[in-house]
Amino acid sequence: MADIAVMTDESGESNPYLLGVYAPVQDEVTADELTVIGRIPTDLNGVYLRNGPNARFPVTGRYHWFDGDGMVHAVHFENGRARYRNRWVRTRAFEAESAAGRSLWTGVMENPKGNPFGNARGLPFKDTANTDVIFHRGRVLASWYLCGAPYSLDPLSLETLGVDTFLDTLNGDFMAHPKVDERTGELFWFDYGPRPPYLRYGVVGPGGSVEHCVELDLPGARLPHDMAITRDHAILMDLPLYQDLDAARQGRYKLTFDRELPARFGVLPRRGRADEIRWFEAKPCYIYHVVNAWEEGDEIILDVCRVTRPTPSTNGSPLARMISYLKLDARMYRYRFDLRTGRTSEGYVDPDHNTEFPSIDTRATGHPTRYAYNVTVADAETNLFDGLVRYDNVTGAKETYSYGPGRYGSEAPFAPRDGSTGEDDGYLVSFVTDEREGRTEVQILHAARLSEGPIARVLLPQRVPLGFHATWVRAEQLA
Template identity: 70%
Template structure:
């Protein structure tokens, strides 16, 4: 499938938009390719599929373009018996299909007045739900999600065919946030949604048989913009953070966020199937992504990538640059301890380096694992990942790898080797964009020794624009749901 070319440097004004150029520029072709060229050798015990979501506008954007506005596109590489195949597909959301029928963009983005947009999400936010943020494997399907809460779109993990908006056998009424959590031990999925009107947040559980079995309202003092959550064996952790909607702008029909440093960060701990939330306060911050959480005696422990103060970069001087500079993250590994016996909160900085988009062994979500894998954020003015960082949660040690000059990576999930017995007994897989060669590849690292560099580099048949979140689905998971 091909579409109208979208590689435009600017939209609605003379200022170039960096998120439509170079390694961010969208592609306009969906392809399938087998027997890809490999530098090195794909490990024989690495079998499964790597998928990464991201924004890829199909039509010329209407108004100022924000990176979050692009239509969701999934790029995937399946590894099987030492061979690699590539496939990419747009996610056929309701909005994507409407624009396809019209042959042009129908929605404005987050930096424009949404008045006139055809429709929004279930909670009444009048923006385009493009399912471009994360990809989560649950019950044999991949769920593509949206950062402002939207319909989770089900995708076949191999063909990438969009199966439709997932309503969980008719039991999901409303939206789902970007990063629901799957507990592989129980097969359950945990999520929340939020919106501009009460109830400002709802928390729910989907059972292993694919039905909503628990749903409760969470009392917040006003509309918030939470992004992630955590689970442990017995609890869920939700967040009330001081990045809030600007109500004056909302009354004018604009979507604007502000960071209110006068408010603390609050964390709500509740039983997995409960509604009684206990709130714990900590120093003001914002958190995009949780690393993991677990229980330690009376305490719930949660590791996160903590942003001290989301704000425009000092070198952002033009209006467009200021708005886009919020994309350039500045986050550090941080630990919270919530004492359920005393109600006390303790927090500790674990590293001062700028790392984000964390990954752990999916089999250990909600349990204490030993290792976490983050990407390192470049000091460039746009959001670029220039390396991998492996954290030893037990000792505090870290090791890292730089992709090299002009080479930028993607989120790198842990991919267990066949028969893996620990959370570094396997590999890290990530797309790497080489802007010097104008080429993309899938790099495979031995998770036990990331400093050794990639053990294999799979050359891809087309450029893969930089994007958002990724996942690895093991071959045994694919088999268990196709049998």
């Protein structure tokens, strides 16, 4: 296996997303005897999984952080003990490059002409399944940010079980952040592409097959990233961010944010027809991640992390432009859609903190939630999560925790303790990497007393590169 050395782009600049806390690791490790500082709660039982990009071979051309091969890192907690393992997501592209012994794809910063294959909708980039991990019907699904095949993993061994076709009923791709209603067993998803139909929405039933799918009309190709559900509805997005078609014809990937277009939110019954969708307009923005949504009388409440500058302007090198595009600048924001009048109300929940990668008690997805747990984004050149913040929807209070200088974390899902009775009756779990020591640990914090800091720190045998999304799977789900 080739080592990933310090890489540069064509201008000779060092790429920060291949260095330090982002640098890929090559070893797949299984470790049972881990050093613990403090004491792991015996009522914390389940597995914490986090996905992320991890380049296996030296890249062809310029590297974009999103290009890295998917690698899942997991810590299994059981009766006060912890076990760590990490495994590559063995996608079709991963296996093809393994057989060749080298990189076969260029990344999104390069001309894709000559790439072996793309996704089902014709996007000619490498589906790495490196973005999110979602638990549904006994398996974990690894997803890709540009819409790809959902790869099924065993939640404990992390073995890649193959593409989940949902009993041969999935026709097309699968977006990065599907929503699971744990009360009904349903999974809600969409896919999108550069050609009509620009957006499709579907429902996987509790039996594991796609039971509902509709094509939704959009004015052109868009780049939606997330969606929401409530008890009775689904919310899809038509946001004014799209690929520049002139650049695409020249083999370049460039995004355009049109501030003259409104943000639109499509609300339809969870198994509704295409002609039942109702569009609500709001101020132009982009949204990477939804916190949650629910119904209050005739209104739908939607909480999100809202971005107003998804394409910051820079005239620097291609590498400088990539770094600028990747930098998150989001605020907690709330929409209210009045189903009776068709009116949209909107405003900030927190105009001050740059927060993203939100987490809630997943048992309440689509229902009213009191708490949200977000990462805080450091004021730095690259994306670094330097702490956590808990939002209280009832009192409006915020509680924060900082990892400390030079220490950066991951998305921290809520992990209910055994017998949990509430949204803060449990823990938050996160990988935390110290850039000075090149070492990673897992921190466990009381969800109800975040500012007190970790009650336990589990030291890991290798560094976990900074990455993307995480999930918590409860012991009862594993059973």
